[in-house]
Amino acid sequence: MRVLATAVFCATLAAGAAQAQNGALFEEGQSLYEQNCVLCHQPSGKGNPPIFPALSGNDNISDLGLIVTNVHEGQGNMPAFPTLDAGDIAALATYIRNAWDNDHGAVTEEEIAALLGDGGVSMELISVWDGVYDEDQAKGVHRLYLGACASCHGDRLDGTADNPDLEPGPPLAGRIFLRNWDGQTLETLYEYMRTQMPLTNPGQLSDQQYADVIAYMLFYDDIPAGDEKLPGDREALSKIVIKQAPEDGG
Numbered sequence: 001m002r003v004l005a006t007a008v009f010c011a012t013l014a015a016g017a018a019q020a021q022n023g024a025l026f027e028e029g030q031s032l033y034e035q036n037c038v039l040c041h042q043p044s045g046k047g048n049p050p051i052f053p054a055l056s057g058n059d060n061i062s063d064l065g066l067i068v069t070n071v072h073e074g075q076g077n078m079p080a081f082p083t084l085d086a087g088d089i090a091a092l093a094t095y096i097r098n099a100w101d102n103d104h105g106a107v108t109e110e111e112i113a114a115l116l117g118d119g120g121v122s123m124e125l126i127s128v129w130d131g132v133y134d135e136d137q138a139k140g141v142h143r144l145y146l147g148a149c150a151s152c153h154g155d156r157l158d159g160t161a162d163n164p165d166l167e168p169g170p171p172l173a174g175r176i177f178l179r180n181w182d183g184q185t186l187e188t189l190y191e192y193m194r195t196q197m198p199l200t201n202p203g204q205l206s207d208q209q210y211a212d213v214i215a216y217m218l219f220y221d222d223i224p225a226g227d228e229k230l231p232g233d234r235e236a237l238s239k240i241v242i243k244q245a246p247e248d249g250g
Helices: 002-036 064-073 086-098 109-120 135-140 142-148 175-181 186-196 207-220
Strands: none
Touching: 002 086, 064 086, 064 109, 086 109, 135 207, 142 207, 186 207
């Protein structure tokens, strides 16, 4: 009888430890979701269909392999998130699989690592401070920005709408912008702009013009230019990370 009681006690302890671990993973995943996903998929997980599908009540997220592929490589309108490692993806998957009305169970880092395989090797990334755009490119898009973006985001990129009939948009330069997008790739910013902006006519610019506007934003933030234009290419943009300041702090 004492042996049985001891076994039950140990099993209860193990279950409690597992529950606590899953709870911590869920909280970490929620933080990652708020940093990386909430802009497109919304705090409610309802997304913005059909461009950004709902995650709440979506049975597709029971497919762990699909989650890993989408997060690590990107698919459709969803950009890749190469800065997230296996542990991050495990936490994020645990959150979206169990938040809102979902109930698909926790995920371990080992499961994610196995699915990533050789694809789990981190790609070489650079930051926006490494001269990723050309100054002539940025200066040449000034008129385009004024026509397509300034009515909501202001001619100074500070979020002060030039059109009083429109709600002010978020700032596209300055400390708030860099803080909000810190750690995201330019692909994420580019894909959001391409599918959502301008609000009155999303997708009205060419792929290269959206990249040109990003170059203008970086130029306005006094981020140093380089020798080559920022391309309107998702794969290239997925390797460039937005940082609040240069890595050396200079």
